[in-house]
Amino acid sequence: MWPRRRFLAVLGSSAALPVAAQFRVEISGVGATQLPVVVASFRNADRAPLPIADVVRADLQRSGLFKATDALNALDERSVISAAEWRGRGADALVAGSVSKLADGRWDVRFKLWDTVKGEELLGQSKVVLEADLRLAAHRIADEVQQMLTGERGVNATRIAYVLRTGRRFTLHVTDADGEGGQVALASPEPIISPAWSPDGRELAYVSFESQKAVVWVQDVLSGERRMLANFRGTNSAPAFSPDGRELALTLSREGGSQLYVMPRAGGTPRRLTSSSAIDTEAAWSPDGSAIYFVSDRGGGPQVYRVAAGGGAAERVTFNGAYNISPTVSPDGRLLAYITRQGNGYRLMTLELASGTVTTLTDTQDDESPSFAPNGRLLVYATRQAGRDVLMTTTLDGKIKTRLLTSGADMREPAWGPFSR
């Protein structure tokens, strides 16, 4: 929470969206089993700058695990709850709370979570936060509710980096996982692509064209301090931190052709990982750091291959379709998400690595840049809707999709950050 405050102070905040437009969760599919949860509007919410319960409800909804609704009557954390009554109204769990401003300007956010099936109180908490952290407090409530009810950690308090393009201006944004609370990490008149988080959530690597060629930079998110990691002859691109955070894999053309290299996080001499006469790019580490998945057109069209992180022979991983790019591995190492070309469309797919089972997750035409949430439950990706580049999240069965909010500008290149921030 405190580092976040410094982040706000250093980077400044982008223009806030109108409150009324904020909590659209566009569900485009219905999951099979969703736990019905009532999240009552918090007492005094009208005096707070942010409708806490709305944020919590949208968060729970987006996870695909819950059907979250409002209560019809006024409730707060001190209310006496009739479990049978709420069960009768179809709620398996109930969240209620209050928000109040303290004399020092901070806010006290209190809530309780009841299990109406078992008839017990599961959680009761008070969070005292700065006004700028009210949204984070709401996301943490959603994460705690999800953890308590499902045993699985929520990702609402995590962050997503993406690139916004408005005319000839490019900005690298860092937002909450719901696309809100956006702040600008870098603004440039030249393109920015391929942001990648360090595993500790402190640094972002990215490709910037500010010097009229592709150069890989690493930027400290809190301080804004940045360093050129790779500025070799030719093109430098596609950075990916190793899971232990000590190295980055990236694509360099310094010896001719686009090939994979590995470099220390602090910079230094690149170690060449692949040696082909084809394109080798888009490195993605396996979660245990032992292997690197990448895209190569050594067999003709682009396909996903895998090579040991120490180098050696590469083996082909994708076999369906003639054009498979942008691989990323799920946190449990079980799934590979990637983009395939089908006819004139580009679709988000997953491949179960052990069985070879392939699943199509979308029916859109221009999917790009998939990135797993740190709990492996959701993917964020870029696509086009109504002539705009937008960011979507989807559950792994493709049934629940939500659109991260746009300001009418083109959003691209999403990268989901780790749990830590």
Place this chain on the structure above:
Amino acid sequence: MTPKTAVSLATLVLAAALAGCGTTVPLNDVPVESRQTTPATGGTAAGGAGSKGTTAQSQVATVDLARGASETTPAARTIYFDFDSFIIKDDYKAVVEGHAKALAATRGKRLVVEGHTDERGGSEYNLALGQKRAEAVTRTLVLLGAADNQVEAVSFGKERPAVQGSDEAAWAKNRRAELKDR
């Protein structure tokens, strides 16, 4: 697709490199002329003094500092490619030869070749495809007499299209390599 490397004779290599297959895209479209016609009805009424030329009086010339300096002579500095191709077509043989000669004649001269792709597909893979186009041009420049340290191949992938649009006409204008003085 690139049978160049084995052959040593520069002319033969060029022939191989330039022997493009495939269709020719209409690249050298006649540029839109900036000449303005006088309005049919009473065009001279308002103007008086300065109306001798062909420039409309309401014209405002835009100076856009955000655009690259190379925009001044695009025809001689841009090489267009077929879809999914890295072969320099015959149409651009003279362009590459001209630049190679200039580089060979002036060793202090340096050139950056920027590869670009159309908008279809992923940004990183397109960056690699653009790099492949740029390297096809720099390799040919070197074979024709430029020194290796006079040229650098870089790529913008699909990030800096020459024209906006999502049809073949726009795509064809975006699949290109631009030669820029450094």
